[in-house]
Amino acid sequence: MMKTALHSVSYAGVWPGQARLGLDDFLERTRNLGFDAVMLMAKRPHLSLLDYDADARSRLRQRLAGLGLKVACLAGYTDFCLGAERPDIPTRELQILYVRELARLARDLDCGLVRVFTGFDYANVSLDQQWGWCVTSLRECARQAADAGVNIGIQNHHDAAVHYESLFELVEEINEPNCKIMFDAWSHAPVEKAASAGFRQEGGDLVAAVKKLAPYLVHTTVADYVHRPRYRYQPNLINYICESDALRAVPLGEGFIDYKSFFKALKEIGFDGYVAYEMCSYLRGGGSEENLDGYARKFLDYLSAF
Template identity: 55%
Template sequence: MNLALHSVSYAGVWPGQERLSLEEFIPRAAALGFKGVMLVAKRPHLSLLDYPSHQPEKRQALRALLAEHDLSVHSLAGYNDFTVGPERPDVPFWEHQIVYIAELAALAHDLDCPAIRIFTGYNRDGLSYDAGWTSVVTGLQEAARLVADFGVVLTVQNHHDIAVDYESMYQLLSEVDHPNCRAAFDAWSPAVQGLHGNELAAAVRRMAPFTAYTTVADYVALPRYRYEPALVNYVEEPARMLGVPLGEGLIDYGTFFDTLIETGYTGTVAYEMCSSLRDGGNLDSLDAYARQFQDYMSPYVAKANAGVAAATAR
């Protein structure tokens, strides 16, 4: 098991979060003690517009910067949606998603990166669930076929609406049925769906045949209410999720990691700070959260690696 820092953590994507350029993020990740990174495959970081295939010198310079700081790229973070644009069938939005992923595969190959994290799709008005599901399945099949030529694996994160629960994700990947399409299975969405303890462990075991990557963050839920004057009362609304250091939130990461290790997982655990944090978004806060992630993960990494060593010695 190995650790990586997601560059979204320093991308300035939420109010108050400091923004570092990719060239600034890489040495900072190394200074924090990381050996691996996950790179946002869009601006302000690793955009295909800024690192195009017809300018290989830019990719070579990035490889050199990574090597200088003894860092490897464990995954690119792709941003796609296979259900986008049904209201405009004349525009090939679905094809755009696949071309983007295929271009990322070439970029990943040039950076010696083995994986691309991608998404499924969102539910949309006017698009039936079955139609959206089919669009995702066929999109993943097409994309997996193309990225295989570059020796890259797609890892599908349980994030977008389609197949966000683990049983649906298992079914989805079974239908895709391609060795280069795996799961980036996270604990966050199961936790929001109410899975803890034995139920979360069951989800991890179910997804184990597909799980090749996971990204972690932790949250507390802050209740929200809207006042209804006519009722002289409040109506409950969805809670606000606020980021906290790993291990201090509502997600049962003890069960999650113990079960991952039990299933033989030896892949990457990436850390992200992709939404507002309890302690703010200045660099000191971001760095402190990144360090606490490493401290929290240390016994799990040791346990996983000891299991690998024992299995090798048999």
């Protein structure tokens, strides 16, 4: 059976109506729900570097041990294409420093993995420049994290390298032994839907992605969605303009993402990392603690089949 983790963003009050639990309450909730580990949001209101000195880290480590929980990953938040309009501000250096300190925090919590993002697309910066910033910044992040004995894991969330082929090329170019991949089907699946609709000419499926990324794959975070068409009314035409679909989160296995094939492929490559569940956007049914708990239990039930 795959190891399970619950992402603390699921109870962080980050979207309208979502219940917020403090970190200690979240840890207890995770244990009571039956997860093996936690994925901790490395910012307020949960695990901010500003709030966890050596003593606080020691207490947290003891609390985790008392609950029988592991820390699967510290979830960092980065954008290495940010700040192009103000080159006098060392935005990439600041983020590399943040990742270095997260690696030290991870080490203190017996955690070997820090999640990082690439960068969003900015209209005033060329794609090649954005790619270069991501490569050089993530390479230095990896080297800084290596000093603490920690891996960094790139999650395909931001615009740069969201597709698995690009993600593979990115890690190959970074070329650091502790730079790993945290591939997520929920980020990749809308790209594949666009491909099937003719918006992209290339692109594979989730099974192909898992096989391609296998040498670097250490973690995945899952969520499931349904498409909801959107339209904008034009009064002068008495008609509607089609907009991009919205995605609405639903229990795992009830959306359009082919998780059966995804988890089967993970088993076939011998994946032994954590499968983390997150509820980071509006859920069908709202954000009450009862609904959040129900979704978490459904995730565990679904994954138990694999």
